[in-house]
Amino acid sequence: MSLDITKILFHLCGGLGIFLLGMKNISEGMQAIAGRRLRSLISAVTNNRFVACGVGTLVTSIIQSSSVTTVIVVSMVSAGLMTLVQAIGVIMGANIGTTITGWIVSMPIGKWGLPILGISALVYLFSKNERIRYTATMFLGLGMIFFGLELMKDGLSPLQDHPAFKTWFSKFTPFVYDDANIMQFSLWGLWKCILAGAILTGIIQSSSATIAITQTLAAMGLISLPTAIGLVLGENIGTTITAQLASIGAGVNAKRAAWSHTFFNILGAVWISLLFPYYLKILGVIIGYDPITAVIDTGESMFPHIRQNIALAHTCFNVVNVVVFLPLLRPLASLVEKIVPARKVVETPHLRYLDIRMLKTPTLGIQQSGNEILRMAVRTESMLDSVRRVFEDINHPRSEEEKVFDDELAMDLAQKEIIEYLSQLLADDVSHEVMDTGRKQLRMADEYESIADYITAILKLKLKLRDSNLEITSDGLREILDLHDHVMVYLRMINDAVRREDTEIIPQAMQKGNAITHLMKEYRAHHLSRVEEGQATPLKSLIYTDMLNAYRRIKDHALNIAEVLGGEK
Numbered sequence: 001m002s003l004d005i006t007k008i009l010f011h012l013c014g015g016l017g018i019f020l021l022g023m024k025n026i027s028e029g030m031q032a033i034a035g036r037r038l039r040s041l042i043s044a045v046t047n048n049r050f051v052a053c054g055v056g057t058l059v060t061s062i063i064q065s066s067s068v069t070t071v072i073v074v075s076m077v078s079a080g081l082m083t084l085v086q087a088i089g090v091i092m093g094a095n096i097g098t099t100i101t102g103w104i105v106s107m108p109i110g111k112w113g114l115p116i117l118g119i120s121a122l123v124y125l126f127s128k129n130e131r132i133r134y135t136a137t138m139f140l141g142l143g144m145i146f147f148g149l150e151l152m153k154d155g156l157s158p159l160q161d162h163p164a165f166k167t168w169f170s171k172f173t174p175f176v177y178d179d180a181n182i183m184q185f186s187l188w189g190l191w192k193c194i195l196a197g198a199i200l201t202g203i204i205q206s207s208s209a210t211i212a213i214t215q216t217l218a219a220m221g222l223i224s225l226p227t228a229i230g231l232v233l234g235e236n237i238g239t240t241i242t243a244q245l246a247s248i249g250a251g252v253n254a255k256r257a258a259w260s261h262t263f264f265n266i267l268g269a270v271w272i273s274l275l276f277p278y279y280l281k282i283l284g285v286i287i288g289y290d291p292i293t294a295v296i297d298t299g300e301s302m303f304p305h306i307r308q309n310i311a312l313a314h315t316c317f318n319v320v321n322v323v324v325f326l327p328l329l330r331p332l333a334s335l336v337e338k339i340v341p342a343r344k345v346v347e348t349p350h351l352r353y354l355d356i357r358m359l360k361t362p363t364l365g366i367q368q369s370g371n372e373i374l375r376m377a378v379r380t381e382s383m384l385d386s387v388r389r390v391f392e393d394i395n396h397p398r399s400e401e402e403k404v405f406d407d408e409l410a411m412d413l414a415q416k417e418i419i420e421y422l423s424q425l426l427a428d429d430v431s432h433e434v435m436d437t438g439r440k441q442l443r444m445a446d447e448y449e450s451i452a453d454y455i456t457a458i459l460k461l462k463l464k465l466r467d468s469n470l471e472i473t474s475d476g477l478r479e480i481l482d483l484h485d486h487v488m489v490y491l492r493m494i495n496d497a498v499r500r501e502d503t504e505i506i507p508q509a510m511q512k513g514n515a516i517t518h519l520m521k522e523y524r525a526h527h528l529s530r531v532e533e534g535q536a537t538p539l540k541s542l543i544y545t546d547m548l549n550a551y552r553r554i555k556d557h558a559l560n561i562a563e564v565l566g567g568e569k
Contacts, residue, residue: 004158011155015148019209022144023101027063029138031363032431033131034062042072042364049089049329053322056093063361066098067205067242070261072361074246075368077257084333087257091243091264092326095236095318101208102311104142105149105215113150117143130432145212153216172196174226174276175292183292185277190230194269197234207239211314215307225291225306226280229313233269236318240265252342260336268321283313362430366437369418369425373441376414376448377495383407383455384488390462391481404459411452418445443564444498447557451491454550454557461543461550470540473530479523480547486516487551487558494558497565509562516555520548 041055041062060069073090076082082090120140127133174190175183201210211232218228240262247258272279277292284290287309325332386400386407419442426438465472472480490512497505524545531541 008155008158011151015151015153015155016204016209016213017148018144018151019148019212020204020206022141022148023064023206023208025137025141025144027065027068027141028429029134029136029141030062030064031361032134032434033138034363037062042076049085049326052086052089053093053096053326056090056095057097058093059090060094060097061100064101064104064208066094066207066239068361069094069097070240070243070258071246072364074243074254074257077253084253084256084260084336085330088260088264088329088333088336089326091257091261092322092329095265096315096322098207098239099311099315099318102211102215102314103308105145105208105212106307106311108307109146111150113143113146113148115143116140117147119143134431149212149216152213153220156216156220156222159220159222172227172230173224174230175224187273187276190273190276193227193230194234194237194273197231197236198238199234201235201238202241205239205242205245207235210235210238211310215310218306218310225309225313226276228306228310229280229283229291229317230276232310232314233272233317236265237262237269252340256333256336256340259340260332263336263339264321264325264332267325268317271324272317272321279317283309283316286312286316362425362428362434365421365425366434366441369422369438369441372414372418373444373448374495374499376411376445376452377498379407379411379414380448380451380455381488381492381495383452384484384491387455387459387462388481388484388488390459391477391484401459401463404456408452408456411449415445415449418442440564444561447561447564450557451554454553458547458550461547465540465543468539470543472540472544476527476530476544479526480544483516483519483523483548483551486519487554490516490555491558494562497562501565503566505562506566509559513555513559517552520552524548 041059056069056073059072060066063069070091073082073087073094077084077087116139120136120143124133124136124140127136172189172193174186174193176186176189197210197214200213201207204210214223214228214231214235217223218225223231240258243258243261247255280291284292287305291309383404386404389400390396390404422438422442426435430438490509493512494505494509496502497509527541527544527548
């Protein structure tokens with residue numbers, strides 16, 4: 001019997017590509033719809049292992065990808081936002097959440113893939129409502145999944161009746177017949193299935209796709225249910241390659257998070273493989289027939305609901321594995337810390353929260369850049385504190401001055417990296433909410449960098465007075481410090497509003513900003529009076545006036561931030 005290999009390969013490649021694109025659309029649609037809920041779920045992670053596991057399960061169920069969840073975890077551990085223990089808890093939950101995809105794929109609605117795809121595409125193209133469009137994107141992905149599965153099924157169908165392929169597939173089985181024609185469990189046969197599943201998933205980098213292929217092969221009768229379950233165990237291991245790739249170039253904690261995912265899935269596959277016959281017997285009680293003694297003959301007729309049974313086996317294994325290892329979470333973390341020891345390396349300066357891995361999840365990535373904006377806000381307050389100490393203490397340590405200049409360079413770096421990060425994030429197809437937030441963050445980063453420039457300018461003016469052997473009069477110093485304190489209080493108020501995302505801050509910001517402008521003009525008039533009395537040289541007068549103007553400019557940029565926050569700029 002001849003086979004059209006080209007046709008089979010075209011159907012497989014096309015179906016797999018459409019399936020993976022469908023998974024991507026479902027994930028992006030769900031992220032856009034549930035963006036705020038995702039952020040609140042991630043922020044809910046605590047040291048409570050049950051909470052962390054529950055968060056991992058829910059997040060993965062929403063975004064339909066354990067790979068994306070583990071990438072998020074690796075990024076957050078790298079940024080110091082999550083401990084290793086918390087990360088392992090989330091990863092355990094992600095293993096449960098990813099089994100939802102198997103249940104979706106097992107639904108007997110493959111023939112409806114094209115209608116779902118077509119209707120969703122029309123809604124997406126002609127709808128103006130953003131929420132409806134992203135909902136359509138989600139269903140568009142669902143249609144692609146089922147259409148892709150149908151293409152793969154059509155491509156594999158000629159193999160059903162081909163003896164050579166049946167013989168080849170029969171080599172991957174956990175159960176073999178001995179010389180006396182008695183069925184025996186083969187641990188090596190099971191490990192071959194596990195290895196095959198791990199390698200295939202490592203190449204495709206999607207356990208959802210390989211599980212769907214496994215379900216299709218089983219439904220067609222090319223592999224038995226025990227073989228399919230063995231492949232699924234391997235696919236659980238293969239999916240960890242994504243976290244490993246995400247940890248490349250990251251810190252030691254990120255590498256530990258990635259390795260904990262790998263170790264957890266490998267250990268789970270090892271212990272279940274040693275008890276595999278008993279696991280199948282327990283599963284047989286649930287599904288109503290013994291998978292060990294069932295014989296492949298005409299495919300699904302001998303294995304009723306085999307797709308659903310594979311999904312059930314996948315879910316049961318991951319739930320049991322979490323139950324076994326959840327009490328051992330801290331010892332597992334300690335083991336990983338020993339296997340992946342900390343190394344002292346000189347790292348290139350970079351922002352703490354920004355990670356290109358988060359570009360895959362814009363709704364969470366935009367939160368990370370928001371965290372960097374808050375760090376810029378805190379740094380401006382620190383810079384103002386240092387400048388005040390320089391003014392009031394003539395014997396201040398030189399480190400106070402150096403700190404301001406170092407912070408100013410750090411602010412320049414922060415603005416540059418935030419712009420580059422957000423430019424990449426917003427270049428993709430993102431929701432209106434993410435786009436609007438990103439544009440606000442770009443403007444805030446620019447304003448905070450300008451504030452840092454003016455704070456540094458004030459310090460330079462003070463040092464210029466010192467180098468010229470000039471001193472501010474006692475009245476002038478008192479007024480400068482008073483204006484400084486008013487600006488500091490004002491900046492803290494704006495920063496607090498940014499932290500709380502208070503969009504109603506503008507009226508209060510304008511009122512207090514006008515008061516600072518009035519105070520600055522009042523102190524400038526006092527200074528001009530002192531100049532007329534001959535208490536200040538022209539150079540000292542110019543420097544003092546420039547200081548007053550710099551404080552007003554700090555206030556102006558802080559007001560701009562308030563207006564951006566309120567949506568007026």
